[in-house]
Amino acid sequence: MIGFSLNGADVALDLPSHATLLQALRGPCGLSGPRFGCGAEQCGSCMVLLDGKPAYACSLGLDAVAGRHIVTVEGLGSAAAPHPLQAAFMAEQAGQCGYCLSGMLISAAALLAANPAPDEAAIRTALEPHLCRCGSHNRIIRAIQRAAREMAA
């Protein structure tokens, strides 16, 4: 049995050792936000916060998260109270298919926590691990800049 904190709630799971964190989150934990893209830490679709730092859920074994804090995009905000980043992504219409957005939001949240006023270069660097195939990059950058402004106000 492996216990960890998921979006602020305690979770305990008994899964075989070959199960990944992503499979646990999407399986028994019932979440949809973290998404499978490559399984090889190359696209960022599965990104979650592990003790506040972005981590690839697709390659993490469950034992690696025992006793630690996981936050997924569902833990950032809700429809009633969206995170400023989620509100900004909606305001900028920053997405097309949206498949990559959960992971983007996670890395953006970590960025803003560490650097509340990032310049464009810092945003591009923070999102470098993330792929977007629809070409929404510039809107995503604008949304993160907007969220930074909102959070500073």
Added chain:
Amino acid sequence: MSHGFGAALKIDDGKPRLPGSLHLNRRLSQWLHFRADGVVEVKPGKVELGQGILTALAQIAADELDVALERIRIVTVTTPESPDEAVTSGSLSTQDSGSAIRHASADARRIFLSVAAQSSGVAYEAITVADGDFIGPDGKIGSYWQWADAGLLEVEAAPDAQPKPADQRRLVGISAPRRDLPGKVLGSPAYVHDLRLPGMLHARIIRPSARGAKLSAIKDVALPGDARLIRDGDFLAVLASTEWDAEAAATRVAQQASWQEESTLPEQARLEDWLRDAALRGERKITEKQEAETPPAAHRLERSFHRPFLAHASIGPSCAVARWQGDAVEVFSHTQGPYNLRADIAKTLRCPAEKVVVRHMEGAGCYGHNGADDVALEAVLIARAAGEKPVRLLWSRADELGWSPFSPAMLVDIAAEAAADGTLLSWHAEIISNGHSGRPGRSPIPTLLAASQLADGFPVQASINPPLAAGGGAERNGIPGYRIPKLEVATTRLLDMPIRTSALRGLGATLNVWAVESVLDEMAALVGEDPLQYRLRHLDDARGRAVLEKVAEMANWSGRQQGDGFGLGIGYARYKNTGAYAAVIAEVEARERVFCRRLWIAGDCGEVVNPDGTMNQLEGGAIHGASIALVEEVRFDDKRITSDSWESFPILRFSEVPKVEQALIHRPEAPFLGAGEASLAPTIAAIAGGIHAALGVRPRQMPFTPENIAKAAQG
């Protein structure tokens, strides 16, 4: 009968012409349903691919019916209830579906108002509609909801229904927010990948070790959990109760399976030679021929352009969920063509199409015929072993990048002649390519991947090209949009198909537009003329000239500075020669390799339903084009595709993505022209022009890597 190429093809069936897909799906109730609780159900046959089409279609319906946008509920496509709009492709959804929904809504409004007029005695002309309520001089006299159950829409659409004039539209032409985005930003279930049905099992595929390899033996192997092996011919899969067991089982089986391999793929380093050789056995057709007496030429250019195989490279691997019940099966799929998929699943199973139900659910962004249809058939095949339990099959990244259909490698040879002052006199283009459509539903033999692998399977057929009336495939935009008196364009479709090919955003335009624009650039340089002016004086289409002039103004083309590793290039096309206009200027920086730093785009997409959505599409298409131009190439050895990870098939990342400025020229009175593909090919052409401006070299081969640019420099 579904032809599958959109309403661009005129159907001569003797029936009065109805707009878009309404012509083949004529009953109003196929498109619209009013509910007594104040909801309007709109039922398009086109599907959401991440392009925002459902938001645009809701705007069109709400505007024409005079109801609030919030009242519209889009019913996603399910066979056989939804109208058959064939495939969501070719930038035709607003034309096909939007035109149909606009006309159907106008007709529905007229029918309901006629009933209100009759029952109230108020003159038809005196009735206004306010959010679905019908208002006469003395107040409310009815509503859509009041007569929701009266069966008023069980009629064929009338050809003479009159949609509103452009100046009376309120909800069309505005940037309504995407209906699907909030859920996606909150991490809600949004895709077929997120579908969870009771008792659902998980499956994975074990691919042959090489293209066309035959399974020779499989050792007995202990599988984790309740995982079990499923085999039919060379089709191999595993099925388990959990994803982790399915995945671990697939890995073990892959290690234990032995395959009989053959060398079936051409030599990548000599791909151009292979194309020329295969063309000798291909099917050559004259695409366009125009005879004219021309004065003797002073300038002649003969140039060849070459493009590799390209992958769709969707961010989410293809996925489907299938469930059998007796001898019938339903499958949840992110296909672009639910009816076409249904047809090919039924052909593979050798059963009537009615035994198959396809329910559309979204997948990750789709840029053409990727693995969506293939995975749906595979899920159906595996689910046969699961009784009546649903089976979810998810492709791996290697499946997606290694086994989806690819956009074919291409070659075009151009010979162009001009008078002493540079005026173009003649043009001869020979286009060589595999067919650009292997989509399901169009042939008596199923084209889905697994159909050829089953013990009782089907032969693989060479892919076809859509007809020129639908924009063509390999020949798409191969006919220059410029004034050239003497012209011959021929297209050779290869009948050898070592690598399965099909449609990807832009089809042949990705090579043809660049080739045409490069020859224009070079001819302009020969006579010392500015590339923009040279284009403008050969372009008769005022709308084309307008986007070129607009983009030049945005990028300060006439005041541009270049050299020292920086350069600006320009590209233009009217997509398919009949669709949207796009002109693009690219700023290129050449360092250890080439980067595209900025793009300016001017577009004319006819009437625009949602300007923000249209600009999102144009920008996305341009960034996709920049990625294709600079880094994308399917790689293979003699047996297998080797570019099956994001490391071996890179696409542009954030640090490499250009900034984009855009302008849309609005034409509210003009027909819809689509937006998804228009900017992609002109962007490639503009980047090539920028490379020449920066380095003095005209690229001849995509992608524009240091190696390929160096080859071009050596001639």
